Amino acid sequence: MSEQPEQPSTPATPAPPPTAEEIHHLEAQRRTNRDKAAALGLDPYGGRADGLLSLRAAAERYDADADAHHQANSKAEGHVDRRPVVRTAGRVVLHRDNGKLVWMNLRDQSRDSLQVAVSKRDATESGFGLSKIADVGDILVVEGPVMKTRAGETTVWASDVRAASKCLVPPPEKHSGLSDPETRYRQRYLDMWSNPETTRALTLRSRLVSHTRRFMEGRAFLEVETPVLQPQTGGAAARPFVTHMNALDMRLYMRIATELHLKRLMVGGMGRVFEIGRIFRNEGVDKRHNPEFTSMEAYQAFGDYETMAELTETLIRELATLSAAFWQDAGTGDGSLTLPFGELAIDYAQPFERVTYNELFERALGFAPADADRAWAEAEQRGLVGKYARHLKAEGREIKASDLRGKIDDLLIVNELFEEVGEAGLDPARPTFVFDYPSALSPLTRPKKDAPEIAERWDLFIAGMEIGPAYTELNDPDIQEAKFREQLSGLDDEESTFRNLDEDFLRALKVGMPPAGGLGLGIDRLAMLMSNSLSIRDVIAFPFMRPEA
């Protein structure tokens, strides 16, 4: 790999404009209309416009008394029109030409539609002329009094219309819209124009992240930024993306978690830190996984996992409150804290459910995780032993419980069972903390003092999705090192390529990290829950897609 050679910013020969044969006739027609707008003395691509109101704000300026007064007296001598005059802008979504009166509906992010009427009598000549040749998709600036039609629809009765941008692309169908998922994700701008709910979901996501920041700051957490590019990854078990740094000719990895750096900051003396940022995991893509996603990790010195449970539950309840108000405002919710997610109705007002890992296991399987004999037998019967063996790249022969038992921790098989049937025992409509995972599964977590096989860790599940874990953080460098070494032993070659011992992290722990509670939250999945989006792609503006052919 070498550096890209420097290119002049402008090519010696500019790309030739498309020839007539290359332009689709629908685009050609729009280019003609653009030229006609220019002939009216208007810049088809507009310019600065001051004093613009959103469509929503413009509609809210409607004054019924002034409108009635105007309707009654418009032909009277000396009549003064007191209707509020607005200047607003939006993209044309409907266009109806009645001859000397043109009706259009504009859309912006504040309002799906606001009607505009442009009459030959009352509008400027250029404004009327422009409205005659406006195409669906064009962006227009409209000025005029706000009134209501006979049918009662709020309308800007244009005195002037100016061009702001030309749309050269034929629009989606005006009623059924754009529904092809591939086009929606690849050309998000088309999707957002055609499907306002897309913009709404992304808008809500922005508000959720913003509120989360304010919430954390309100609790005296400091927002920090840690490296995305790292010589080694850590803090989670996931395959990383690999890249290369030219200057030092070295391999670098994209981070798979922010944990180890945030803890270093605690060692340094920052008592409460959080980071909201992009995480990259080189794994499968499906409705709940995107290769890059956003997490919030937070660490609170002198807290523990109970501290983080309270923080998490309070935060999510506030986010649900914000979301309920958002959807009520958008006209699709009743404002209650019971939010829909697909077929589910999830009540965020009630205290979240709490169960322990062992309770959940026993409820689903009828015996305790400590009963290793039954766990191995049950796992074998369910075909989970072979599944785990495949995990170890030991495929090619039939693996029996007797082959594996003794070679791996019993709890790894217990956890296979738990994930298979334990999690299924959760009520998906009830946010649930699952407390106290086996220590063997939680290398960065402090074991319970009176039961070291159990780690002070919980996972939060909502709608069957793992929203995030929290720990009472392990701050004993010797135990931490032992757990790291245990994790590294028994790994096959491929996995060990990506796992390594973070010596500097251990060195930091030796300096001394205060006892702490730590938390990780999947922001995308929270956004899914709060916006009733069944696919993670609906809350990511530009989700990963295979490149077009």
Add this chain to the structure above:
RNA sequence: GGGGGCGUAGCUCAAUCGGUAGAGCACCGGCCUUUUAAGCCGUUGGUUGUGGGUUCGAGUCCCCCCGCCCCUACCA
């Protein structure tokens, strides 16, 4: 990775057993100053994802490839 489905006009979708590729909307021309998925009249629009094969004849059947969706697996 495995299984299933899909790809037709700008958009949303049809096309019977393998037998002339259609509709609505959009677009274009005409009429229309309270329409609102405006309406009325008249037009236009296609290498059926790509490449091969079978056949007198392929949107339809077979194979390769590309892309998307669903299920499943992976993601301690």
